[in-house]
Amino acid sequence: MELTPEAIAEKKAWRSMGLTDNEYELIVEKLQRAPNWTELGLFAVMWSEHCAYKHSRALFHLFPTSGPYILEGPGENAGIVDIGDGLAVVFKVESHNHPSAVDPFQGAATGVGGILRDIFTMGARPVAILDSLRFGPPTNREARRLMDGVVSGIAWYGNAVGVPTVGGEVQFDPCYNKNPLVNVMAVGLVEHEYITKAQAEGVGNPVMVVGAKTGRDGIHGASFASAELDETSAARRPSVQIGDPFKEKLLIEACLELAKSGSIAGIQDMGAAGLTCSTVEMAGRAGLGIEIDVAKVPLREEGMTPYEIMLSESQERMLVVPKKGREQMVAEILRKWELDAAVIGQVTADGMLRVREGEKIVAEVPARLLSTHGAPCYTPEKRAPGKCGRGRAELPLAVPEDLGAVLLKLLASPTIAGKEWVYSQYDHMVLASTVMLPGRADAAVIRIRGTKKAIALSIGGNSRYCLLDPYRGAQIAVAEVARNISCVGAKPLAVSDGLNFGDPGKPEVYWAFDQVVRGIAAACQALGTPVTGGNVSFYNESSGQAIYPTPIIGMVGLLEDVRQVVGSGFVQSGDQIFLLGENREELDGSEYLQVIHGITGETAPALDLEREAAVQSLCRELIAGGLVHSAHDCSEGGLAVALAESCITGGIGARIALPAAGREDACLFGESQSRIIISVPPAKVPSVVTAAAKAEVPLLPLGEVGGDALHLELPHSSVHIPLADMAEAWRGSLGRALG
């Protein structure tokens, strides 16, 4: 039921749309009148956290955003990175957490669809999807249901749309029991000359809506995503959009043809806040206005009001601004792909978003006022929490006697275990360009047709580190993802981030957010990987409990010669195993403390960004020189788990001798940063030793590849586990837990 401006004021109707009293007053002040019902709806979605980044954007200036490879930083739909040969990579990370909590299948599916549109709206063909998922442990029934739905939804959409899901990661913690995280990174390739922008250029140019018809689904999805989940959230299922990957596939082909046709001045996808957001953003970027007639929008339901049409989040739609006189050409291309196209308005000079229904003007608001330029920007109070974790000092923590049993238990724990149950449900080979299949290397690798190059892609972030120290935890997230990319031999180029937090109105949450942004900024600066864009998702809480601070880093790297690529598994019996970097006695924040002792520890592992950069650079140099057969990053589970993974993946054992100083559990399972395990053919060992000395990177000999077991010799004990037992624990456990 639509209210009059008077009734809106009387009932304070903005509150149910997610606006505060102060925000309503600001709207009245700026408009110099009370907004009508439709206008209030426009403000509610455009000023939602999701669209306006009102609690986060004050900090974005901290990010380094430019560099030699960056063609487009934040501001457009996605970042663009030059990879030479006239080609560029377009990529972005986006979350779909709230919809996935309420309807895991469609929530995750439309998350994939939405981020893909951000890529092909720029003229780029999507070539890869990666996803970073967080759930409660599989022992939790609700977490299992959510995970099954999310994975099935990603598979359903990604497989049908024909973009390979080439990588990703999954971590588990009870803080995500009811509030799973679904962060999807999409990556596309474009020739420089065909890059299209989301700007409504040219006064008098027509405005068209193309793709699917508009229905009532997803109304107020953006506002919904900007509030906490509670008992009533299930009733918000109509706020979750419904995806149609078949239509998206046609839309991809149609939009790429449009980009090459030279007929369009601008194009923008319709995601959150649908027609409202796309018109406001396109007009805003060009400094112009847009006038549209909702009566001309192709609908799939009867009797939709202007309010509903403007706020619908029906999927698989784009807003296109053709050059004047090219409307027919655009319509013909869309018709070829069996999609709708309709002229609904035009670009104007007056800077207004004017919405008509036939002759009647139903909303008239300055586009700039609706955009991030007009929306309020908050810097909430922040306060460092007291001690977050539980320290070792609180418990008498003995070194376990059977370290082999500990290793097997860690290998079978859900965060560390192999993720074949997940990725075998995704088509990771379509487009026939996947160089490294999931599970074979630290980063996904996609060759670039027509060149000898490949791009390397990785995504991740350890939220326990961020709970214990958000600044350092965020730095480690950047460092580790870059390390993954360096481990296949590629040079890290640029970052897109997904920042997932609780309610920013809580001072502890905002403090952590602030720390994380600063940490990412510092690490990106040090590693030379600018931030090209990303996404913020607040209000990830259930029953008043916030998730751990969870920054997810997505990164793109470039490998000059695809033939140089190496995987993470050991390759050749007799190869010498070395550690780049050094072991420190660090247990805090480790998976080992959590899984075996049930405590988090007190702080995140230490990180020296200079050392990190040196280790990665050396690793890339060794790979480019053809000196190593494999490279694998030490992350969750530490050195012992990393060695076990290299054995399992390679299908071959290893004999290792560790000169442990201090606790043997820390040596095996501690998560010291900036460490990479490499295997080197014997003839190449002298070259590796020389290179490491020159780079001033510690090089520790660990042992030799061979046999059918992992044998770890320590000063006071030894571990001997047959390859088959490790593989069984690591490969099978997730499938057994999830069925």
Add this chain to the structure above:
Amino acid sequence: MHFAVVAFPGSNCDRDCFYAFSEVLQQKTTLLWHRDPWPADIDCVILPGGFSYGDYLRAGAIARFSPIMKSVVEFAARGGLVLGICNGFQVLCESGLLPGALHKNKSLRFKCEKAYVRVERTDTPFTNQCAPQQVLELPIAHGEGNYYIDKEGLKRLLDRGQILFRYCTPKGEVSEAANPNGSLLNIAGICNERGNVVGMMPHPERNVEAFMGNQDGLYIFRSIIQAVGGQVRR
């Protein structure tokens, strides 16, 4: 020699097949949109994998009605070579060019992984470059690849030697453990009675270049080139 790859709305391996024939194998190849006219000089047509019409209703069930299928059926009747890969196999079954049907995988989940198939016949236009009982490593990626046919139909398939590929272990053993989807008799690919129409679930176009780690798909594509009198480039 002229190869054609058909793109239905929703096909997504069309460009991969096109690339394999045109770039990797250097053959004259045309990508045909499902409304395009049929070129007169086609020697072999590929129905590629993907999700034609989103797999809505049933995989392949709508694509069989698309305009180009009339030409494909006529082409097959004239003895032209037709290869359906994955979704293309499903379309061939739906259109009646091949017997049987492809049910949902036994696991009820989509499955993408490396698979092995044993070549059951080498006297066909699609397998003449293979050794008898050769094991090919070919990736699979499907949710509906569980081949089914009634008893009578199965007997006909067996009697006439229409089973071309069966899932097996890397050593060539056809076993339950090597069956990724519950297919009857581990069937991965079959041909029609005349032997000119083949459907297979695995994707040969995904194993044709060195960077893919395996190039077994070339055995099948080179067989076709040989069969139509083309020059097989090594």
